[in-house]
Amino acid sequence: MTRGGRATGWDARLSARLLATGCAAVLSLAVAACGDDDGDAGADQQITIGLITKQETNPYWVTMREVAEQTAEEHNVQLLTAAGKSDVDNESQVAALQYMSARDAAGILIAPADSEAVVPAIEEAREEGVTVIAVDTPTEPRSAVDALFATDNRQAGELIGRYARAKAEAQDIQPRVAMLELAPDITSGELRHDGFLEGLGLEEGDPRIVGSVNTEGDRAKGRRGMEQLLEGNPDINIVYAVNEPAAFGAAAALEAAGKDEGDVILVTVDGGCDAIKRGIRPGVMDATAQQYPENMAREGVRALVDAARGGEEPSGYLNTGVELITGNPVEAVESRNTAFGVRNCWG
Amino acid sequence: MATASAVPAVPKRARARLVYPQLTVPFILLVLCFAAWGTAANLTDVMVGVFRSIFDMSNLQAALVQFSYYGAYFLLAIPAAFINRRFGYKVGVLTGLGLAALGGLLFVPASELLVYEFFLLALFVLAAGLSILETSANPFVIAMGPENTATQRLNLAQAFNPVGANIGVLLGAVLILPHITPEASKTIMSPDELRRSQEADLSLVLGPYLGIALVLVIIWLLIFYRKMPTPAEKSQEAGEVKSGTLTRLWRNRHYRYGVGAQFFNVAAQVSVWTFTILYAQDVVGVPPGDSGWYLQASLILFLVARFAMTYLLGIFRPAKLLFLMGALGVVFCLIAMFSQNMVGLIAVVAISLSLSLMFPTIYGVALQGLGEDTKFGAAGLVMAILGGALIPLIHAALMDQVGAAFGFIVPGVCLALVTCYALFDLRTNRDADELVAEVPA
Numbered sequence: 175m176t177r178g179g180r181a182t183g184w185d186a187r188l189s190a191r192l193l194a195t196g197c198a199a200v201l202s203l204a205v206a207a208c209g210d211d212d213g214d215a216g217a218d219q220q221i222t223i224g225l226i227t228k229q230e231t232n233p234y235w236v237t238m239r240e241v242a243e244q245t246a247e248e249h250n251v252q253l254l255t256a257a258g259k260s261d262v263d264n265e266s267q268v269a270a271l272q273y274m275s276a277r278d279a280a281g282i283l284i285a286p287a288d289s290e291a292v293v294p295a296i297e298e299a300r301e302e303g304v305t306v307i308a309v310d311t312p313t314e315p316r317s318a319v320d321a322l323f324a325t326d327n328r329q330a331g332e333l334i335g336r337y338a339r340a341k342a343e344a345q346d347i348q349p350r351v352a353m354l355e356l357a358p359d360i361t362s363g364e365l366r367h368d369g370f371l372e373g374l375g376l377e378e379g380d381p382r383i384v385g386s387v388n389t390e391g392d393r394a395k396g397r398r399g400m401e402q403l404l405e406g407n408p409d410i411n412i413v414y415a416v417n418e419p420a421a422f423g424a425a426a427a428l429e430a431a432g433k434d435e436g437d438v439i440l441v442t443v444d445g446g447c448d449a450i451k452r453g454i455r456p457g458v459m460d461a462t463a464q465q466y467p468e469n470m471a472r473e474g475v476r477a478l479v480d481a482a483r484g485g486e487e488p489s490g491y492l493n494t495g496v497e498l499i500t501g502n503p504v505e506a507v508e509s510r511n512t513a514f515g516v517r518n519c520w521g
Numbered sequence: 522m523a524t525a526s527a528v529p530a531v532p533k534r535a536r537a538r539l540v541y542p543q544l545t546v547p548f549i550l551l552v553l554c555f556a557a558w559g560t561a562a563n564l565t566d567v568m569v570g571v572f573r574s575i576f577d578m579s580n581l582q583a584a585l586v587q588f589s590y591y592g593a594y595f596l597l598a599i600p601a602a603f604i605n606r607r608f609g610y611k612v613g614v615l616t617g618l619g620l621a622a623l624g625g626l627l628f629v630p631a632s633e634l635l636v637y638e639f640f641l642l643a644l645f646v647l648a649a650g651l652s653i654l655e656t657s658a659n660p661f662v663i664a665m666g667p668e669n670t671a672t673q674r675l676n677l678a679q680a681f682n683p684v685g686a687n688i689g690v691l692l693g694a695v696l697i698l699p700h701i702t703p704e705a706s707k708t709i710m711s712p713d714e715l716r717r718s719q720e721a722d723l724s725l726v727l728g729p730y731l732g733i734a735l736v737l738v739i740i741w742l743l744i745f746y747r748k749m750p751t752p753a754e755k756s757q758e759a760g761e762v763k764s765g766t767l768t769r770l771w772r773n774r775h776y777r778y779g780v781g782a783q784f785f786n787v788a789a790q791v792s793v794w795t796f797t798i799l800y801a802q803d804v805v806g807v808p809p810g811d812s813g814w815y816l817q818a819s820l821i822l823f824l825v826a827r828f829a830m831t832y833l834l835g836i837f838r839p840a841k842l843l844f845l846m847g848a849l850g851v852v853f854c855l856i857a858m859f860s861q862n863m864v865g866l867i868a869v870v871a872i873s874l875s876l877s878l879m880f881p882t883i884y885g886v887a888l889q890g891l892g893e894d895t896k897f898g899a900a901g902l903v904m905a906i907l908g909g910a911l912i913p914l915i916h917a918a919l920m921d922q923v924g925a926a927f928g929f930i931v932p933g934v935c936l937a938l939v940t941c942y943a944l945f946d947l948r949t950n951r952d953a954d955e956l957v958a959e960v961p962a
Contacts, residue, residue: 447806455861455924466705473709495708513803513925518705 221251221482223475224274224282226267230257233446233521234467235285238309242283242471249479254279264288268295274304281305281478283323283471289314289361305481307488309470312361321477321488323470325496327365327443328372330463333498333507334441335373337461338412340504341439347411349374352403353386354396354415354424363416366443370414384410389420396423404431415442418449418462425458445499447519454501455512461500464510467520469494539674540666547749548665548678551658553740554614555678558651559685560692561621561733563794563820565590565644567693567813568726570798574701574809575722576637580799580928584917587795589641591910593648594655598904601656610661611749617654618741621647625734632723635716640726647730650737683824690820692729694813698798700725701809766894775951776898779887782942783905786879788912789850789935793872794819795913796920796928800857803925805866815866819873826877839882840946847940850875854933861926872932879939886946908935 225242227235239255246253254277256270264287272295274282282304286292289311296306296318308319316322342349351374356363376382384407387399396415400423404410408431415421421442428438435457442449445464453459477488498507499515540548565586573583605613624647631639662678663671702718710718770776797816801807807815833842853875856868884902891898912931920928 451806451861466708468703468705469709472703472706493709495705497708511924514704516804516806517802517809518703519806 221479222254222274222277222279223251223478223482224254224256224270224277224279225471225474226270226274226282226284227255227257228261228267228285228287229259229263232261233448234444237520238285238467238471240471241468242475245472245475246479249475251475251479251482253475258287260287262287264291267292271295271299275299275302279304280482281307283307283309283474283478284319285310286313293318305478305487307474307477309474310467314361316491321490321492323474323477323492323494325465326493327362328369329493330443330465330496331366331369331371332373333369333463333496334414334443334461335370335375337373337498337500337504337507337509338370338414338439338441339374340506341460341502342412344504345439349376349382349412350407350410351376351383351412351414352400352407352410352424353383354389354399354413354420355386356416357388357390366416367414370441374412389416389423391417391420393419393423393426396420397427398423400424400427401430404428411438413438413440415440418442418444418446418453418459421449421459421462422453425453445497445515445519447516447521450499450512450515450519454499454515457501460502461498461509462515464497464499464515464518466495466518538666539670539677544665544749547744547747548662548674550740550744550747551614551662551665552678552681553736554618554654554658556681556685556688557621557733557737557740558655559682559687560689561647561651561685562590563686563689563816564693564729564733565648565689566791566794566816567690567697567798568644569795570802570809570812571693571697571701571722571726572637572640573799574704575719575726577707578637580796580917580920580925581914582637584795584913585641586644587791587913588910589645590648591791591906593645594652595904595907595910597649597652598656598900598906601653602900604653605657605660610657610664611744613653613657614661615741615745617650617652617657618737618744619650621650621654622734622737622741624648624650625730625737628727628730628734632720632727635719635723643730647733683820683827687817687820687824690813690817692732694817696729697725698813699810703809766897769894770891770898770901773891774949775889775946776887776891776901778942778945779883780901780905782939783880783883783887783902784908785912785935785938786876786883786908787906788908789872789932789939790876790879791909792913792916792932792935793869793876793929796916796925797869799920800869800925800929801866803920804861805863807866815870819870822870823873823877826874830878830882834878834882838947840886840943842878843882843886844940844943844947846875846878847936847943850936851933851940854929854936857929858926858933865926869929872936875936883939883942886943890951 223246225239227238229235235257239257242255243253254274256266256274258264258266267284267287271282271284271292275298282299284292284296284306286308290313293313296313300306300320306319307321307323309323310325312322312324313319353367355367371378385403387402389396389399396419400413404427413424413428415424421440424440428440440459441461442459443463443465445462449459449462454462473492473494481487497514498509499512500509501512503509503511569583569586572578572586573580601613601617604616624643624645627643627646628640631643658678659675662675666674701722707715707718794816797819798812801812801815802809830842850872853868853872857865857872860868884899887902888895888898912935916928916931919931
């Protein structure tokens with residue numbers, strides 16, 4: 175279960191049957207004992223904490239789980255992990271919250287699939303004395319959890335916006351901007367959008383923004399959306415993609431339209447290994463704002479363990495970091511090279 | 522200074538002995554020295570990536586580690602020969618051990634000050650000591666037994682050098698690399714937290730070097746308090762250059778180009794081993810904790826291949842095998858440059874297969890037919906270690922500009938030049954004047 179076979183204790187996947195409430199048969203729950211099973215850890219009482227991610231297959235969540243397991247092992251605590259079957263599977267997350275609370279988890283890290291719908295279950299857990307930290311995605315309202323450890327999505331958007339602006343100025347081009355968005359009313363997408371426009375120096379509704387489409391962060395939809403935008407605006411020279419799958423879709427559409435890599439400035443957000451190695455390094459994409467799920471997991475586990483051992487209770491917001499990664503740096507914007515991106519990518 | 526009368530009497534029945542009986546313990550102690558400098562040298566290969574991470578600096582700045590290390594080796598080779606000649610091997614060995622131990626201990630104040638340049642100084646002192654130690658220990662070992670077993674004795678002692686080299690990488694792979702603060706974690710640290718993480722990481726570096734210093738001090742004490750009948754060196758002393766030697770060597774193209782080939786061979790070897798870990802991390806994305814194992818694999822391959830090459834050298838003409846392995850090394854470098862994934866990393870590891878035969882083969886080909894000029898000629902070939910100090914800096918500077926993968930064009934060019942040397946030797950007959958030294962005066 176744990177990376178490199180580090181788990182020292184029992185390491186078993188509990189089937190959905192164990193989630194006795196039966197409300198989420200699809201929930202996969204993993205339990206990794208990362209400490210001494212026999213409780214022979216000095217005077218420490220065995221501490222149990224939990225991590226609930228949105229799904230199990232996306233490398234972003236896999237990285238988060240692996241780092242959480244590793245950190246739990248380092249701190250000699252037991253970690254329960256669970257994930258839904260998709261990015262919108264709230265039901266499974268609610269079941270996991272109930273299960274982990276019943277297992278006397280001192281604290282839980284959760285990446286809410288539905289920022290509002292999950293709140294009652296979180297409140298129930300907190301009433302039972304469980305410390306809850308939202309990771310990656312905030313709850314609505316934010317005060318529903320003790321703390322939020324997440325990327326500053328607005329900062330991420332702003333970084334790539336500033337980069338696109340500096341590069342456009344260096345190339346002396348007049349911006350014709352295409353926006354490949356996530357979907358309506360999704361906070362992370364909205365924050366990235368706002369930050370990008372701010373960094374680029376454009377107001378909402380500026381005529382230089384030639385069009386926008388919702389991609390749901392999907393590659394195929396990103397390609398179709400880009401093709402649509404190119405039909406009416408073949409002179410597009412700056413493309414904002416809300417995430418890397420959408421950026422890959424955009425790149426494919428641009429290539430099919432006969433655009434060279436140097437013709438269009440393509441920027442995006444995430445920092446996954448696939449995009450760094452096959453997008454940024456060969457120049458298919460110009461820049462990405464890399465976020466760090468490993469920091470969310472590491473800092474989250476540490477905060478919960480500290481609190482469980484009598485330390486400070488986590489509160490407020492922790493920015494888990496974002497760095498601009500590019501193979502073609504511009505003077506005006508601080509950035510990291512692709513080697514840094516490869517070393518710190520997820521997936 | 523050792524005198525002829527200090528040479529132990531050799532009983533007739535003991536002629537086939539490896540070591541004179543009264544020198545068995547000193548011989549074992551010297552064998553430990555061979556392992557010690559192997560450990561230190563290859564731990565330094567790991568340090569380039571470690572210092573880059575701790576001090577968040579460029580590859581070129583990090584590669585100054587190798588410049589300090591091999592620069593010291595180069596600069597101290599001649600003073601070491603002088604110490605041996607003037608004061609004898611035991612003093613040479615003790616001076617080397619003492620200086621190297623001091624270098625290891627200098628890591629303590631360096632860790633306190635958190636200044637990179639101080640670490641470079643510590644490495645310089647450590648390497649300076651090891652250079653003196655190596656220069657003293659090799660002829661000392663040769664003189665520790667009968668002449669007819671000298672090669673066997675030296676081979677046995679030198680066999681412990683790669684053992685030490687593997688231990689050096691192992692120390693880095695197990696004790697340092699997996700525990701270094703993750704880079705991503707540093708992106709959200711305050712200046713105070715960053716400083717604390719630097720201190721924690723440097724304490725990891727400190728451990729192995731203090732361990733090496735401790736071992737060196739113990740060996741120093743054992744040698745210092747051990748009565749050693751120090752045998753005199755029978756061979757030509759450094760500095761006693763016969764008249765016309767330099768001219769003859771310079772006119773000998775096989776030797777002259779051989780020195781160049783050795784320079785580029787050492788350069789390629791140090792470059793490849795220094796940047797294997799960085800290739801794994803920067804190109805493939807191997808986590809730091811796992812990256813050291815690829816350098817370990819390189820050294821093991823190098824060791825195993827060396828035995829295989831020894832066998833093959835008995836079948837094929839050395840220059841032919843050198844040509845083949847040099848060309849293969851170039852191919853591996855090209856794969857590393859253009860296949861930027863696990864295949865490229867495997868190619869980087871495989872370069873060690875090519876490197877395995879090069880040093881002794883170039884040595885032999887370049888010195889062939891030098892006769893009484895051989896001793897002085899050999900010193901020139903050893904000085905080619907300067908390649909290990911200079912070329913990795915070019916490799917690192919190129920990495921900063923074009924990335925870790927394309928940086929491998931540097932060892933690629935080095936190996937291509939070695940290949941050209943092999944081709945030159947294969948296609949050129951040795952002139953009569955190049956063999957003149959073989960004619961008894």
